[in-house]
Every structure is written in C-alpha cells, then in structure tokens.
Amino acid sequence: MTQDSVNFIDAIDELCDEKGLNKETVISTVEAALAAAYRKDYGKPHQVIRAKMDPKTGDAEMFKVTTVIDDEEFENPEAEITLTDAKKIKKDYKVGDEIIEPMPKEENFGRIAAQTAKQVIIQRIREAERDMIFSEFKDREHTIGNGSVQQIEGKNVIVSLGKVNAILFPSDQIRDENYYVGQRLKVYIKEVAQTSRGPQVLVSRTDEGLIKGLFELEVPEIANETVEIKSLAREAGTRTKMAVIAHDENIDPIGSCVGQRGTRVQSVLAEIGDEKIDIILWDEDVEKFIVNALSPAKCEKIVISSKDNKAIVYVPDDSLSLAIGKNGQNVRLASKLTGWGIDIEKAESQGKDKKLKKDKKNDSDTNSKTTAVSVEKKEIVKEDLPMDEDKNIKEGKK
Known part of the structure; x- marks a missing residue:
C-alpha cells in the first residue's frame, strides 16, 4: 500500500461526504476509469479489462475478461474464446462463462492514460450525483417543498430547493404575486425529469396540489386520513373550493x-396571499353536494338531469349574485368541484317553492353540522369556543 493510494482513498471519502454520494458507486466508477486507462496504454482496443480496487488500501489489480461463446459465433479473439478452446483449458467451461486472468501490474500510467482516467472519473461522479438527485426528487414529485428564490430570469423564477434549482414558469405563478431574490416560499413539486444537463424540476404555485399539500401539513386529521379531501377546484390567487368528508362520525x-380560532386555515392562507378558501361538506347525494358547493348562496330548488350531467339551480333574488359570483367564478368553481354542469336561475315566489324552502329550513334545523364555510386571510374572528360550539359558524359566512 503506497502513500498515494492512501491519499486517493482519503480523497474519495471526502468526496462522498461532501457530495452525499455512495462510496461503493464512486469506487465502481473509479474502477471503470482505471480499466479504460489501462486498456488504452497496455491493452488492446477490443479487450475487456476489469479493475478491482481495495476500498481500504486503494490498491488496484487489473484483469482480462474473456467470454466463452459458441464456436459458430466467434468474432472477437481479443475478448472471446470458443467453447472448444475453452474446454482445452478446463473441461467444466460452458457457453457464457468468463475466464478471468490477472494482468501485469503497471505502477506508472502514461500521461494520456492518467488524463483519461481523470476525465472518466469526473464524468461518472457527476452522473452518479445527478442520478442520486434525480432519484431523491422523483420520490418527492407531487409533494410540497420549501424553497427560496435564487434568481429571476425574465419571467421565469429560479427556486432553490437545496440540492437542485427548480423552475417556476409564468403559467405556474400566482397572478399579481411579486417575487424577489431571497424570498422563502412553499411550492408544489409538479414534475421531475432527467435531461442531458441533469435533473430538471418544475414547481408550481397555482396547482391545486399546493392547497391540498398545505392542508395535509397543517391538519393532522388529513395526514392520518381521518378527514379526506374529496375534491378541489381552484382559481389561483382569487378563490378555492374544497370538499371534505370525515371517516369518523365524531x-x-x-x-x-x-x-x-381559524389557526389552521390561516396558516394555509398565509402561504398563498389574498386567496379565499371555501371549505364545504362533501355529500354522496348529488343535490346536497351541489347546494353545498354553491355556498354561500342559498338555493330553493334544484333539478338534476343525469343524462346531460347537468343541474339547474333556482335561487332567491337576493342570492342570485352570490350564486353566480364575480365574473361567474362561484358557479364555475362549484361546477368544477362537483363535476356537474350548473345553470343558475332566479326562483319564482310560488307556493310550491316556498314550501320547499320551508322544508329545507326544517332540514337545516335538524342537522346542526356545518355544511360550508368561506374564509379569507385574517377573517375568522370566532371566540375560543369548544369544538361543538364551533358548529355555530354560519353557513356561507364570508
């Protein structure tokens, strides 16, 4: 064992610690590089040379590998041997076996060979580092990541996620949201792809997955699947509707x-700016679900057409603008949330409709469970009440 070998192993250990690489992968890369350099200076172009390095001492041994093949397929005498000739060496050889022979130990590689080894080592280590980063972030695809704005290139924002920089394209940026270098923000890891230049990570601030992921971080009941987000519709920067259901009746x-006191939803709102969130109760009954989705508007009657997957909802005059929403946003999000086409029409004040309205009021009185709540940043001002009294939130409160 030479001092150079010891220094070489120490350098590999330091490299692995610095880059977070697997030592076995680096050793394998070095072995491939040394084998290539040895073949170039001391072997033949078509030979198969294999290097074996001692991970403790750094000493390397070279071997020539010859593959046993069928006599009729023999083509490369530098790397192959016919079955007939192989049996002359050892009768047990069969097609596919490898004959491994030690090569003379050469202490001094030539300058070109050493340079070749260095280039291959650098290239392979870079590839191993890229593969490791790609694997790590591929596992984090469709999750929330903490990032900081590294730089702004035109309309694109480069976000540092630690080991890799991600791209936030204009289409994934919240409208009217300003970004600056050093800004810390949460992003949704939308896509991770392997390219010739290394892993490319695309992140988003507008994806519905951002809202879902933020609630999973803030609400333990969602993380442990006691509460489930059944569907979600979002128009980033302005409004989100989210339908939830509990798998525990308590x-x-x-x-x-x-x-x-609204602490959980306010933590989510703090990450997304001036965006309202409507949290509504999911219901397997389509009519009830659509009524809940249109909150905070009140509905008097609903007509379902399963054939067209459409619903006509009749609302009182004073709820017409609420049901439609600004620029049609409320009905548009409700339609996306439920998966049903929704048309809003003004209800006529007829006896039948009044009776239906009275029946709905009676149903509401008998069921104290909150069916919807609309929240915007720093809006909830409820007193610190027990959970049971929390249910007194007014339906459709703004």
Whole structure:
C-alpha cells in the first residue's frame, strides 16, 4: 500500500461526504476509469479489462475478461474464446462463462492514460450525483417543498430547493404575486425529469396540489386520513373550493380544517396571499353536494338531469349574485368541484317553492353540522369556543 493510494482513498471519502454520494458507486466508477486507462496504454482496443480496487488500501489489480461463446459465433479473439478452446483449458467451461486472468501490474500510467482516467472519473461522479438527485426528487414529485428564490430570469423564477434549482414558469405563478431574490416560499413539486444537463424540476404555485399539500401539513386529521379531501377546484390567487368528508362520525371535517380560532386555515392562507378558501361538506347525494358547493348562496330548488350531467339551480333574488359570483367564478368553481354542469336561475315566489324552502329550513334545523364555510386571510374572528360550539359558524359566512 503506497502513500498515494492512501491519499486517493482519503480523497474519495471526502468526496462522498461532501457530495452525499455512495462510496461503493464512486469506487465502481473509479474502477471503470482505471480499466479504460489501462486498456488504452497496455491493452488492446477490443479487450475487456476489469479493475478491482481495495476500498481500504486503494490498491488496484487489473484483469482480462474473456467470454466463452459458441464456436459458430466467434468474432472477437481479443475478448472471446470458443467453447472448444475453452474446454482445452478446463473441461467444466460452458457457453457464457468468463475466464478471468490477472494482468501485469503497471505502477506508472502514461500521461494520456492518467488524463483519461481523470476525465472518466469526473464524468461518472457527476452522473452518479445527478442520478442520486434525480432519484431523491422523483420520490418527492407531487409533494410540497420549501424553497427560496435564487434568481429571476425574465419571467421565469429560479427556486432553490437545496440540492437542485427548480423552475417556476409564468403559467405556474400566482397572478399579481411579486417575487424577489431571497424570498422563502412553499411550492408544489409538479414534475421531475432527467435531461442531458441533469435533473430538471418544475414547481408550481397555482396547482391545486399546493392547497391540498398545505392542508395535509397543517391538519393532522388529513395526514392520518381521518378527514379526506374529496375534491378541489381552484382559481389561483382569487378563490378555492374544497370538499371534505370525515371517516369518523365524531369528527367535524370542516372544523378540523378551520382549526381553533381559524389557526389552521390561516396558516394555509398565509402561504398563498389574498386567496379565499371555501371549505364545504362533501355529500354522496348529488343535490346536497351541489347546494353545498354553491355556498354561500342559498338555493330553493334544484333539478338534476343525469343524462346531460347537468343541474339547474333556482335561487332567491337576493342570492342570485352570490350564486353566480364575480365574473361567474362561484358557479364555475362549484361546477368544477362537483363535476356537474350548473345553470343558475332566479326562483319564482310560488307556493310550491316556498314550501320547499320551508322544508329545507326544517332540514337545516335538524342537522346542526356545518355544511360550508368561506374564509379569507385574517377573517375568522370566532371566540375560543369548544369544538361543538364551533358548529355555530354560519353557513356561507364570508
């Protein structure tokens, strides 16, 4: 064992610690580089040379590998041997076996060979580092990541996620949101792809997955699947509708998402700016689900057409603008949330409709569970009430 070998192994250990690389992968890369350099200076072009390095001492041994093949397929005498000739060496050889022979130990590689080894080592280590980063971030695809703005290139924002820089394209930026270098923000890791220049990570601030991921971080009941986000519709920067359901009858899904004094939902809103969030109760009954989705508007009658997958909802005059929303946003999001086409029409004040309205009021009185709540940043001002009293949030409160 020479001092140079010891220094070489120490350098590999330091490199692995610095780059977070697997030592076995680096050793394998070095072995391939040394084999290529040895073949260039001391071997033949078509030979198969294999290097074996001792990971403790750094000493390397070279071997020539010859593959046993069928006599009729023999083409490369430098790397192959016919089965007939192989059996003359050892009767047990069969097609596919490898004959491994040690090569003379050469202490001094030539200058060109050493340079070749260096280039291959650098290239292979860079590839191993890229593969490791790609694998790590591929596993984090469709999750939330903490980042900081590294630089701004035109309309694109480069976000540092630690080991890799991600791209935030204009289409994934919240409208009217300003970005500056050093700004810390949460992003949704939208796509991770392997390119010739290394892993390319695309992130988003507008994807619905950002809202879902933020609630998973803030609401333990969602993380442990006691409460489930059934569907979500979003127009980034302005409004989101989210339908939730509890798989435990003792848990209020809306109250869980809102949190005591609104702390949980406010933590989410703090990450997305001036965006309103409507949290509504999911219902397997389509009519009830559509009515909940149109909150905070009140509905008097609903007509379902399963054939066309459409619904006509009749609302009182004073709820017409609420049902439609600014520029049609409320009905548009409700339609996307439920998966049904929704038409809003003004209800006529007839006896039948009044009776239906009265029946709906009676149903509401008998069911104290909150069906929807609309929240915007720093809006919830409820007193610090027990969870049961939290259910007194007015339906459709703004």
